[in-house]
Amino acid sequence: MSSALLPKPQMRRLLARRMKFHLFGAFFVSVGCAALYKFGVADPRKRAYAEFYKNYDPMKDFEAMRAAGVFESAPPK
């Protein structure tokens, strides 16, 4: 047993300190997840749909599909 005294450990406000840490952590983790999802998934998806439909011609698409022979009621010309 060493003759030097150990420093007195933190005795009070232990829960308060833990709560503060976890409250901040939880806030930033959840905001971070939301931001990552928005910039990683949601926005690219919206852009992909906007790009697709910007110059989309459904009739041209239909004629291409008909030529390939996938329709039963609209055979190729």
Add this chain to the structure above:
Amino acid sequence: MLASRAFSLIGKRAISTSICVRAHGHAGVVKAEDFSLPAYVDRRDVPLPEVAFVRDLSAQQKALKEKEKASWTALSVDEKVELYRIKFNESYAEMNRGSNEWKTVLGAVFFFLGVTGVILIWQKHYMYGPIPHTFSDEWLSAQTKRMLDMRINPVEGISSQWDFEKNEWKK
């Protein structure tokens, strides 16, 4: 005690059992009646157990307990430690020490995953019949061509990866 010894033969790591610890600090054998009495326990959430660790004090320890009734400044450091060890089995530091048990656990997990893998490989080779003809390369390529003709998933999915002008996959 015996179970712990047997396991230590298979793997040289500590496996914790509570049964062997109970008989430790005291005479040796734990009688059936003792299970209904308050017991000593080394737990993080029980800082002051119901009984002291050492139940039957030797003559020397009894003398020390008498000395404890007088002024504590008269006690030497070793006597204070001895009084602590009478009352408690392990200090918090000793109680919370890590062990090598995780290596045994991880090893056992991988071992049994390997055993499962061997079983699965044996099954595939000796037991299962052929897979359906719809998994052949010709069928899969015809299937994919039909999916592209139908413009399946044209925004983000498979048809968006195909270049319809050049008739090849997009780079």
